[in-house]
Amino acid sequence: MPELPEVENLRRYLISEAVPGLSVVSVDVAAARTIRTPSVEDFVLGLSGRRVVEIGRRAKYIDVALDRGHLVLHMGMTGSLRVSSGDDEPLRFAHTLFHLDDGRRIELNDPRKWASVWLVDRFEDALPNIGPEPLDMSFTPEEFAQRVSRRRSPIKAVLLDQAVIAGVGNIYADEALLRAGISPSRRAHRISEQRLSRLLDEIRNSLARAINYIGDNPLDDGRPFVVDAFDDRMQILRKPGSVCPQCGAVLKTKVIGGRTAYFCGGCQGGCCGRDARNTQFSALHLWDDWAPDDCLVPFRARGDNRRGDVEQLLKVLDVVSGAVGQQIGV
Numbered sequence: 001m002p003e004l005p006e007v008e009n010l011r012r013y014l015i016s017e018a019v020p021g022l023s024v025v026s027v028d029v030a031a032a033r034t035i036r037t038p039s040v041e042d043f044v045l046g047l048s049g050r051r052v053v054e055i056g057r058r059a060k061y062i063d064v065a066l067d068r069g070h071l072v073l074h075m076g077m078t079g080s081l082r083v084s085s086g087d088d089e090p091l092r093f094a095h096t097l098f099h100l101d102d103g104r105r106i107e108l109n110d111p112r113k114w115a116s117v118w119l120v121d122r123f124e125d126a127l128p129n130i131g132p133e134p135l136d137m138s139f140t141p142e143e144f145a146q147r148v149s150r151r152r153s154p155i156k157a158v159l160l161d162q163a164v165i166a167g168v169g170n171i172y173a174d175e176a177l178l179r180a181g182i183s184p185s186r187r188a189h190r191i192s193e194q195r196l197s198r199l200l201d202e203i204r205n206s207l208a209r210a211i212n213y214i215g216d217n218p219l220d221d222g223r224p225f226v227v228d229a230f231d232d233r234m235q236i237l238r239k240p241g242s243v244c245p246q247c248g249a250v251l252k253t254k255v256i257g258g259r260t261a262y263f264c265g266g267c268q269g270g271c272c273g274r275d276a277r278n279t280q281f282s283a284l285h286l287w288d289d290w291a292p293d294d295c296l297v298p299f300r301a302r303g304d305n306r307r308g309d310v311e312q313l314l315k316v317l318d319v320v321s322g323a324v325g326q327q328i329g330v
Contacts, residue, residue, distance in 0.1 A: 076114030
């Protein structure tokens with residue numbers, strides 16, 4: 001599935017192909033369900049003649065700002081874009097073609113037909129309720145910690161909730177958690193603000209490296225490639241037998257929130273994984289953690305204050321021991 005780094009590179013690709021400044025002459029739509037709003041007929045008529053002013057992005061959504069309104073694109077699970085000449089044979093699954101006034105066209109290629117396209121007055125009209133952008137530096141660690149700490153779900157599931165933080169996908173959530181030494185099973189509200197700040201840093205690092213790697217390694221025709229689970233350019237594949245790039249141990253897997261997490265039981269074990277701060281991972285790595293979220297190992301924590309957890313545990317033990325004492329008459 002195209003994630004934030006792939007979508008950002010699609011945006012840059014359209015700009016490098018000098019699409020801004022061109023006008024849409026006509027549109028061919030072969031898969032009607034791709035057009036979310038308005039109707040297919042109104043979409044084709046409404047888009048024809050409009051000029052592309054600039055191309056932006058928010059999370060996994062491409063914003064093609066027009067002289068009137070916005071063309072919004074979401075790649076779904078298998079969508080991609082290609083700028084081609086009028087003489088080129090369209091790609092096999094190019095279900096929507098945007099013909100431009102310089103004789104070229106933009107092809108929306110989508111084998112599963114899960115991509116979505118909107119023609120709206122405002123960019124925000126096409127967006128669901130999504131959280132802040134992780135690469136927006138005005139999004140502070142304090143705000144990130146506040147948003148995450150409200151949730152009692154496993155941290156991996158929270159990172160994939162686009163209403164909490166927008167644009168973090170399965171692959172990059174696993175990478176960031178490994179680099180931060182946090183188990184994907186760890187309950188979000190039980191992670192310290194210090195460690196959440198570190199996690200935000202690693203999310204940004206993982207996304208930035210992926211953006212650069214994808215941009216530096218285009219396909220033969222210049223298009224950015226889309227990372228999938230079995231891409232052999234990854235140092236770690238999402239398949240049985242993959243190893244941790246830090247310690248060499250075989251990675252474990254666990255289904256969290258309906259998505260498979262890859263993690264290292266050693267580097268992310270329990271509440272406190274090893275310090276992965278100085279390790280160097282490429283943009284395309286996958287991993288996960290398995291330890292139970294209620295594991296308390298305060299004497300193994302590195303740079304992370306577990307006193308609150310320990311005090312809470314001692315209070316619980318006091319209550320339990322008192323109740324048992326009353327039952328047996330002690």
